Amino acid sequence: MLNRFIEKVALLDPDAITVPVEAFMSHARIDGTRERVVAEAKIREAEAWVEDHCRRPLLPARYRAHFSKWCRTLRLTPGVLTVESVQYIDASGETQTVVADDYVSQLYSQPGTIRFKSAFSLPNLSCDHDHPITVTFTAGYEVVPGNVRAAVEVLAAELYENRFGSIGFTAAQSLLAAEVWREVA
Numbered sequence: 001m002l003n004r005f006i007e008k009v010a011l012l013d014p015d016a017i018t019v020p021v022e023a024f025m026s027h028a029r030i031d032g033t034r035e036r037v038v039a040e041a042k043i044r045e046a047e048a049w050v051e052d053h054c055r056r057p058l059l060p061a062r063y064r065a066h067f068s069k070w071c072r073t074l075r076l077t078p079g080v081l082t083v084e085s086v087q088y089i090d091a092s093g094e095t096q097t098v099v100a101d102d103y104v105s106q107l108y109s110q111p112g113t114i115r116f117k118s119a120f121s122l123p124n125l126s127c128d129h130d131h132p133i134t135v136t137f138t139a140g141y142e143v144v145p146g147n148v149r150a151a152v153e154v155l156a157a158e159l160y161e162n163r164f165g166s167i168g169f170t171a172a173q174s175l176l177a178a179e180v181w182r183e184v185a
Helices: 021-027 033-054 146-161 170-177 180-184
Strands: 004-011 061-067 073-075 080-089 096-098 103-108 113-116 133-139
Touching: 021 033, 021 146, 033 146, 080 170
Parallel strands: none
Antiparallel strands: 004 061, 061 133, 073 113, 080 096, 080 133, 103 113
């Protein structure tokens, strides 16, 4: 059993996109309203690929991290912007919320973490749930760095151009391999 898993609940702005569709279409020399849907799909596909490669959310979204046991420090994901709540299912099966004064959100550490204060006594957890601890938080770039946006755009263009065949991600991988993105991540 995994100690932790993280699920994306929803983008904070469902219409948000790293590269505006019109700008992408102009850059990739794509015309036509029917092609707009395909172009947007390729941008979304490229965003997912870049998030996977960077192991970091791009656009601000709400997440839930589920943990199987207490640790003094719970690791979330890079790019945490806010922590909404820390909840757990106690030994009697009731959902409880940890008071925010009992932990410190370390948002700028990579990955973001929740550190429980030494005065906080870690309560007993339900044995009936695999992951009785849930941290709800938002993560993503407030402003996506230019080189990450460029990688999404280049990859989306490659995906669009080669949508019927195989693809090599070499141009996008080169942009992402640069140490620059790590400095702003």
